Amino acid sequence: xxxxxxxxxxxxxxxxxxxxxxxxxxxxxxxxxxxxxxxxxxxxxxxxxxxxxxxxxxxxxxxxxxxxxxxxxxxxxxxxxxxxxxxxxxxxxxxxxxxxxxxxxxxxxxxxxxxxxxxxxxxxxxxxxxxxxxxxxxxxxxxxxxxxxxxxxxxxxxxxxxxxxxxxxxxxxxxxxxxxxxxxxxxxxxxxxxxxxxxxxxxxxxxxxxxxxxxxxxxxxxxxxxxxxxxxxxxxxxxxxxxxxxxxxxxxxxxxxxxxxxxxxxxxxxxxxxxxxxxxxxxxxxxxxxxxxxxxxxxxxxxxxxxxxxxxxxxxxxxxxxxxxxxxxxxxxxxxxxxxxxxxxxxxxxxxxxxxxxxxxxxxxxxxxxxxxxxxxxxxxxxxxxxxxxxxxxxxxxxxxxxxxxxxxxxxxxxxxxxxxxxxxxxxx
Amino acid sequence: xxxxxxxxxxxxxxxxxxxxxxxxxxxxxxxxxxxxxxxxxxxxxxxxxxxxxxxxxxxxxxxxxxxxxxxxxxxxxxxxxxxxxxxxxxxxxxxxxxxxxxxxxxxxxxxxxxxxxxxxxxxxxxxxxxxxxxxxxxxxxxxxxxxxxxxxxxxxxxxxxxxxxxxxxxxxxxxxxxxxxxxxxxxxxxxxxxxxxxxxxxxxxxxxxxxxxxxxxxxxxxxxxxxxxxxxxxxxxxxxxxxxxxxxxxxxxxxxxxxxxxxxxxxxxxxxxxxxxxxxxxxxxxxxxxxxxxxxxxxxxxxxxxxxxxxxxxxxxxxxxxxxxxxxxxxxxxxxxxxxxxxxxxxxxxxxxxxxxxxxxxxxxxxxxxxxxxxxxxxxxxxxxxxxxxxxxxxxxxxxxxxxxxxxxxxxxxxxxxxxxxxxxxxxx
Numbered sequence: 001x002x003x004x005x006x007x008x009x010x011x012x013x014x015x016x017x018x019x020x021x022x023x024x025x026x027x028x029x030x031x032x033x034x035x036x037x038x039x040x041x042x043x044x045x046x047x048x049x050x051x052x053x054x055x056x057x058x059x060x061x062x063x064x065x066x067x068x069x070x071x072x073x074x075x076x077x078x079x080x081x082x083x084x085x086x087x088x089x090x091x092x093x094x095x096x097x098x099x100x101x102x103x104x105x106x107x108x109x110x111x112x113x114x115x116x117x118x119x120x121x122x123x124x125x126x127x128x129x130x131x132x133x134x135x136x137x138x139x140x141x142x143x144x145x146x147x148x149x150x151x152x153x154x155x156x157x158x159x160x161x162x163x164x165x166x167x168x169x170x171x172x173x174x175x176x177x178x179x180x181x182x183x184x185x186x187x188x189x190x191x192x193x194x195x196x197x198x199x200x201x202x203x204x205x206x207x208x209x210x211x212x213x214x215x216x217x218x219x220x221x222x223x224x225x226x227x228x229x230x231x232x233x234x235x236x237x238x239x240x241x242x243x244x245x246x247x248x249x250x251x252x253x254x255x256x257x258x259x260x261x262x263x264x265x266x267x268x269x270x271x272x273x274x275x276x277x278x279x280x281x282x283x284x285x286x287x288x289x290x291x292x293x294x295x296x297x298x299x300x301x302x303x304x305x306x307x308x309x310x311x312x313x314x315x316x317x318x319x320x321x322x323x324x325x326x327x328x329x330x331x332x333x334x335x336x337x338x339x340x341x342x343x344x345x346x347x348x349x350x351x352x353x354x355x356x357x358x359x360x361x362x363x364x365x366x367x368x369x370x371x372x373x374x375x376x377x378x379x380x381x382x383x384x385x386x387x388x389x390x391x392x393x394x395x396x397x398x399x400x401x402x403x404x405x406x407x408x409x410x411x412x413x414x415x416x417x418x419x420x421x422x423x424x425x426x427x428x429x
Numbered sequence: 430x431x432x433x434x435x436x437x438x439x440x441x442x443x444x445x446x447x448x449x450x451x452x453x454x455x456x457x458x459x460x461x462x463x464x465x466x467x468x469x470x471x472x473x474x475x476x477x478x479x480x481x482x483x484x485x486x487x488x489x490x491x492x493x494x495x496x497x498x499x500x501x502x503x504x505x506x507x508x509x510x511x512x513x514x515x516x517x518x519x520x521x522x523x524x525x526x527x528x529x530x531x532x533x534x535x536x537x538x539x540x541x542x543x544x545x546x547x548x549x550x551x552x553x554x555x556x557x558x559x560x561x562x563x564x565x566x567x568x569x570x571x572x573x574x575x576x577x578x579x580x581x582x583x584x585x586x587x588x589x590x591x592x593x594x595x596x597x598x599x600x601x602x603x604x605x606x607x608x609x610x611x612x613x614x615x616x617x618x619x620x621x622x623x624x625x626x627x628x629x630x631x632x633x634x635x636x637x638x639x640x641x642x643x644x645x646x647x648x649x650x651x652x653x654x655x656x657x658x659x660x661x662x663x664x665x666x667x668x669x670x671x672x673x674x675x676x677x678x679x680x681x682x683x684x685x686x687x688x689x690x691x692x693x694x695x696x697x698x699x700x701x702x703x704x705x706x707x708x709x710x711x712x713x714x715x716x717x718x719x720x721x722x723x724x725x726x727x728x729x730x731x732x733x734x735x736x737x738x739x740x741x742x743x744x745x746x747x748x749x750x751x752x753x754x755x756x757x758x759x760x761x762x763x764x765x766x767x768x769x770x771x772x773x774x775x776x777x778x779x780x781x782x783x784x785x786x787x788x789x790x791x792x793x794x795x796x797x798x799x800x801x802x803x804x805x806x807x808x809x810x811x812x813x814x815x816x817x818x819x820x821x822x823x824x825x826x827x828x829x830x831x832x833x834x835x836x837x838x839x840x841x842x843x844x845x846x847x848x849x850x851x852x853x854x855x856x857x858x
Binding site: 134135137140162164167168170171172173174175176177178180187189190191192194200201203225226227228249252255256257258259260261262263264265267268269295297298299345346348349350351352353354357426429 | 775
């Protein structure tokens, strides 16, 4: 295991220090003006705790609504708000226009002087859940992850994948009310579990608490109930993405999930980053998804898109740390089903989209052991504990801190940093 | 099959006609002053379509916010709103106080004269989804329903119920963004299906479109993430109930649901009544649930409550009509898991409740064939078609209209009517 990555917060995302020049970012800073993710913050010193839309630049956050007002921008109505939802609802053209304006404000010298007083060091702000989550759906889109679980739990099946897996992106609805922002403690869930050796179920705090390292996609523009959203309209509806940790209690889930799927094993908490990266910041990271092994039905067939300029995949290099130690580096590029396919599938039955819908990729696992996105895979269902400086781990212990971070290739050899998502396990209540 | 019940809308819920005396209800009207369910309406003649909180009295609706203002009531802040959410959030004491005030307004002669101009015939209003749905969960709480499906789909299993069924109320999250109000057309969903005879999945409109006759519970008061809500606190959190039709595409569901549960087979639409019946209106309908055959873990054990004055069950007599013909009369009293147990289970892992959370009982089926709550049970997976005046039915055809209605025992031998939920199947787009 290696030490912390440069993107780890304790090491500092960027070399500029609070109090320095917010525009004096080192060359290639992953949160430079080519990135500009959106969040919602309040100022630590303000009694009323008013929430404001912010845009991250290095280790500063720009008060975007105040900047729009100061510069007489027409986008003040989208930015001088307490959540990102109005901006999300405004649609793709507005997203482009606002991003172009923000880029100018932090790069054009005259504008820089106007907005300089509106940049706050991250150390002076509290970050909040950046949007109101409407529906939350979680997919199961990594072939390596699904195969690993199939091998563990259905060793006698003819294939580790279920027969439907290569025909549709399997997904299910999760609990949107328990989506929390990075930094929120996660209370260990309590519930029923029953191992084959138990004559009846036992009750207590989960003893197999796990992570799932995922990427979450945030829907901006809504759609009409009864009407499907085609593959090609992905970028009309999806605003951006975030890292996502779908905390999972494997023991609770194993006992409850037949026949209607995961419920309490997942619903206690899902963590997302405080920063939503707009898709436009990731144009240089777009790649073709893995080769398809089955002919897909037309509504999912992205072979034409992959050959053209809508490749569907994203090259995101993820890192998972546990108490500061890197324990895995899952490559999002290996995920079989793309976010565009997930969106097309989710709506093919006429289900509508709402502003603020969030959907997760499912656990991202690459083909190699050092690339798995969950502890159940890393430890092969507890058989092979991780060796950490503070002891062995199969599943999470109270006090453990898990952090997901990632970067993507940016323009001209730069990196685009994704906002980290971190959480500490608190003891069961 | 019998003709329409007296609660069917076409037959009129109540004998008073629009234009008559709204206070001249016949003795025992199921929507009399002992009921007073809540909804949200707009006036057909108003250009701005402003939404208002309403309370149903016979075939009239009282503009509750205007009434509160006219009478100088302190509850104007809860009632002069566009959704029920502020009232829901206010908590149990406020629910009681507001209900007491409303009862006085429609029964005390002096108040009656003040509110008379604020009563609108139902024929003059448009009814809307009465609350903003936060999370939607669907349970599987009827033993007869679960046993029927087990017999159909797992005929060789040792028991028609899965091993967990008697130990916990099985549930899963559904799509809250596609919950629609009674009267909304349901567009036939399209998707993948694959019968064992098909070499690959086929795509098209569902050919096994079904209903699920359920009761939905509406959460008012929220709870803190990380903390369980005990059985005894059910009435502190749940405001009221509604009939619910969880439309289901059996062919889509059968192909997709292993291993993560129902998704597109359900997410296209869920219909609820325009009227939310407060739990206080149903005090005379409270009964003990069916006898428990297994010792329950303490957080679900309601044997003490059942013996005391918190019995947990509700005696609701449901009727399902298809194109005006009664096809089933499911008794809610036979449902194994109570709404209080469902709430305790849903939160035992620390999942928080939000105002507007909705959870369904799952299909309500009694032990007899005339009491099943879904077509797949009524026709035994299509083997025994229903004989209707307009032809045979296994699953729903375009143009079919399904209506759920119900009543419960009220005080002094009265009936409490539940608002119906109806929907027509529109052709796939």
